[in-house]
Amino acid sequence: MFPTVPRYVSIENSDDPALHDYRDLTDVALRRIREPAEGLYLAESEKVIARAIEAGHRPRSVLMLEKWVASLEPLLAPFDIPVYVGSPEILESVTGFTMHRGAIASMQRPALPSAAELLSGARRVIVIEDVVDHTNVGAIFRAAAGLGADAVLVTPRCADPLYRRSVRVSMGTVLQLPWTRLPEWPIAVDLFHDAGFTIAALALEPDAVSLDDFARQPPERVAILLGAEGDGLSRRALQVADVTVTIPMLRGVDSLNVAAASAVALWALRV
16 A cells, blocks of 8 residues: 555546656756656656755656655655656656666756855856866766855856756766856846856967966966867857866876866865
């Protein structure tokens, strides 16, 4: 017998319209449009669902394997929501993949704060420009949370930090660390400068200063600007940066993966 609250529903048909939030999860192009438009994101695994709820986010529903009911029931008990329970075969038919982590929650997507609000009380922030790889975005959030960044700000074309792969790779820290989207650069620059931030771009430029030198006497407030894999930062981003910083490398290696670079820079500039 299932507990009476939340409302547990046994799924016998993968075409059930009630499972709309969970359908076609492997279609990245579709999901990155649908989820923000429909005001939801997906939290995958018991740990990530718990972090989402701890962050004050409210679940809309949950999809899980029956063997996970007892484990997740205490976590879900406060919520009068449908919990859809089905066999591995039915759940795979709905989502498009094998649910090794046992449960996925459809969460209400929280409203984003303004950039000015995030910057007002921050000293170290990460700015992600146009990084479209969800794994890298999630890894940057994990480094930012673990190494003391106060917030993360992403450009309009950056991948969705609340896409399930980003959330999973971040180990749920994207649900804990304040973040928001920036406007385009002409406006965004003023937001940083009005809040007293120095914009430090990580890039391989002829006039770049060594991270070692920059970290010796860093500004009080620093926004670490990171660009996409391959193309790096846009020319506009480099033009608006107050300083360009490079990480010294050995053995002919010119740069690090963007997530690794974020971790190195945050460590060097820790306060």
